Amino acid sequence: MGKERKRDLTEKEQLLIENYFNDKLNPAELKEFENKMKDPWFVEWVDKYRQAALWIDSIAEQELLKDLNMDIEELDPEEISKAFGEYPILLKKIQQLLNNKDQDNDQKM
Amino acid sequence: MNYVQAYKSGNFTQFSIKYLEYHRDDFIFSLQKWFPHCNTMHLNEACSQAITIFAENLKRGELYKLDNQGRVYVMAIAKKLLTDRKNSTMTNVANTCDECRKDDVKIGRDKKQLMILECIDQLNPLARKMLKLLLIDGKNIQEVAQVMNFGNFQIASTAKDKFILKLKNLVAKKLLEWERNESET
Numbered sequence: 452m453g454k455e456r457k458r459d460l461t462e463k464e465q466l467l468i469e470n471y472f473n474d475k476l477n478p479a480e481l482k483e484f485e486n487k488m489k490d491p492w493f494v495e496w497v498d499k500y501r502q503a504a505l506w507i508d509s510i511a512e513q514e515l516l517k518d519l520n521m522d523i524e525e526l527d528p529e530e531i532s533k534a535f536g537e538y539p540i541l542l543k544k545i546q547q548l549l550n551n552k553d554q555d556n557d558q559k560m
Numbered sequence: 561m562n563y564v565q566a567y568k569s570g571n572f573t574q575f576s577i578k579y580l581e582y583h584r585d586d587f588i589f590s591l592q593k594w595f596p597h598c599n600t601m602h603l604n605e606a607c608s609q610a611i612t613i614f615a616e617n618l619k620r621g622e623l624y625k626l627d628n629q630g631r632v633y634v635m636a637i638a639k640k641l642l643t644d645r646k647n648s649t650m651t652n653v654a655n656t657c658d659e660c661r662k663d664d665v666k667i668g669r670d671k672k673q674l675m676i677l678e679c680i681d682q683l684n685p686l687a688r689k690m691l692k693l694l695l696i697d698g699k700n701i702q703e704v705a706q707v708m709n710f711g712n713f714q715i716a717s718t719a720k721d722k723f724i725l726k727l728k729n730l731v732a733k734k735l736l737e738w739e740r741n742e743s744e745t
Contacts, residue, residue, distance in 0.1 A: 472593055474586075474589075499732040499735040500728060500732040501593070503728045503735060505643060506676065507724060508639065509640065510676070511724065512636045514694075514700045519613065519637070520616065521637070544604070544605060544608045545608055545612055
């Protein structure tokens with residue numbers, strides 16, 4: 452036997468889940484959400500909703516991101532050092548990523 | 561210093577990085593909800609890249625209005641980086657996150673698209689038309705509001721949120737059914 456779906460989500464529950472993922476719940480709603488999460492049926496719905504929302508948001512957000520340059524390889528190292536001067540850990544991480552990218556490119560050549 | 565002062569003084573990028581970096585914990589907290597199987601180090605790497613990409617595009621003048629949209633952009637970029645395995649800039653994060661997401665339902669890209677299309681077709685005609693324009697034709701909400709003769713942008717935007725919520729629920733339901741059928745066969 453497969454898993455039984457107890458019932459569909461109500462509109463209120465849908466909104467509760469959507470707002471949970473978008474950090475829009477007030478303390479009372481968050482408590483309500485946490486209480487509902489004690490039910491495995493609800494947990495399963497939340498997980499499937501999360502996956503569905505990730506797919507749909509990735510399509511919906513294409514418009515938002517379409518003109519952005521997403522390639523950090525093109526960033527000017529000097530500018531990065533300047534901008535991240537006060538954030539040594541972040542700077543180190545970014546430099547690490549750029550170095551890894553360079554190594555990947557070298558290996559491919 | 562606020563955004564306008566920062567922009568006028570030419571320190572906009574640095575200011576944005578400071579501002580966004582200050583909110584790093586919030587970003588990680590939010591990303592953890594979306595990627596519960598992904599460890600904090602990978603989320604931090606994606607967050608760092610997203611902040612850098614955002615700031616760089618800001619500097620190039622690609623993003624002219626920030627208000628409170630900075631967070632929206634950084635979250636959207638980080639989510640894209642974590643989900644898009646084929647992105648060439650994501651050598652480390654994407655590969656690892658593929659493993660991190662091993663508990664997610666395994667469905668191919670084509671099947672996913674088909675599932676979303678089937679769910680769009682189950683919606684009412686108005687929702688169907690709007691979501692096809694937005695998700696399939698790639699129009700933005702302003703264009704959709706115009707094409708569909710909405711009185712104003714705000715009404716169209718509210719309708720969009722409502723329809724997308726319904727669509728997510730339908731796709732989630734389909735996923736549950738799909739997983740149930742898979743476990744039966």
